Amino acid sequence: MRLLASLLLLGLSLAAQAEIKTEEIPYQSADGTRMIGYFAYDDATPGARPGILVVHEWWGxxxxxxxxxxxxxxxxxxxLAIDMYGEGKHTEHPTEATAFMNEALKNADAxxxxxxxxxxxxxxxxxTDPTKIAAIGYCFGGKVVLDMARQGLPLxxxxxxxxVLAxxxxxxPGSVKGKVLVEHGGGDTLVPADSVAAFKKEMDAAKVDYxxxxxxxxxxxxxxPDADKHKGHGLDVGYDKTADQKSWADLKQFLKDIFGQPA
Incomplete structure (x- = not known):
């Protein structure tokens, strides 16, 4: 009994020591832009595991x-939450966010x-297992990951x-190498219905598994959860806890379908 108790205490101690590790890592793109990535992993998980890129909203x-x-x-x-604007910059003002986004998207190659x-x-x-990489994105970031898939990156x-779907x-046909999941709000007035229809037509024509x-x-x-505070800027946005939870559950299943059960 004493041995069992000791082993249980040891297990609890190790579990308590395990935690999510984070690190800010500076890096640079081919166009010379200095960027700052935010890397996270669970140190209780042994060895390499599938890697997920996270691309931010238009706020940065x-x-x-x-x-x-x-x-x-x-x-x-x-x-790894990546930096598409450079220097890790971000804002809470729509005018600045629009400027940052337009600058980042004005050159597709950049x-x-x-x-x-x-x-x-x-x-x-x-x-990270470099052979198992996926990407997720929000708002502006959603457009980025979809465009990277369209351009044939190995995701x-x-x-x-x-x-953004446009x-x-x-x-x-054949350009998209992996599967695609799109979580769209039924009350989203910023992504019009014709963009949704055009996106589905595009995916069907390209024979994408989506x-x-x-x-x-x-x-x-x-x-x-911070979306509601931006309503003061006249933006038709809003947090929806149910949609958040359901879409996250969809993502977890999506990643399991691609990579299997994570370690």
């Missing part, structure tokens, strides 16, 4: 994107280079949450 690399990286780490993945720099950084981490899957470079989920009544930014 803020606490919400970092929290999602920690959430993924808690599920057993290696997660945007791809910034994403790829983050991808390579995640692959280099010892906690096992991408998931977009209340993301693109200047539609997917072609799932499009509509969260009933949910507005743009439905996963972000």
């Amino acid at each position: 690399l803020n606490d919400y994107a970092k929290r999602r990286a920690r959430d993924l780490a808690a599920l057993g993945y290696s997660a 945007a791809k280079a910034r994403f790829q720099a983050g991808l390579e950084l995640l692959k280099k981490q010892p906690q 096992a899957g991408v998931a977009s949450f209340h993301g 693109t200047a470079s539609p997917a072609q 799932r499009f989920v509509v969260q009933p009544g949910a507005k743009h930014s439905f996963t972000n």
Whole structure:
């Protein structure tokens, strides 16, 4: 009995020591932009595990994107919230956010280079299995991960949450290498119905393995608890706890379908 009690105490002690580790890592893209990534992993998980890139909303690399990286780490993945604007900058004002976003998207090659720099950084981490990489994105980030899939980057899957669906470079048959999950708010007035229809038509034509989920009544930014405070700027956004939880459950199943049960 004493031995059993000692082993139980040892197990509890080790469990208490295990935690989500985080680190800010500076890196640079091919266009010379200095960026700051936010890396998270569970140190109780042994060895390399699938890696997930997290791409922020149009606000930039803020606490919400970092929290999602920690959430993924808690599920057993290696997660890196990447910086698409440079210098880790972020804002809470729509005018600045729009300027940051437009600057990042004005050159498609530069945007791809910034994403790829983050991808390579995640692959280099010892906690990451470089052969098993997926990406998720929110709002602006949803567009980014969908565009990277359209351009044929080696991603096992991408998931977009209340993301922008329109693109200047539609997917072609065979270009998308992995699966696609889109979580869209049924009450999202910032992504019009014709964009939804065009996206589905594009995916069907390109023969992409995709799932499009509509969260009933949910507005743009439905996963972000901070969304409600932005209503003061006249934005038709809002947090929806039910849609947030359901879409996260969908993501967990999506990742299991791609990679199997995380360690």
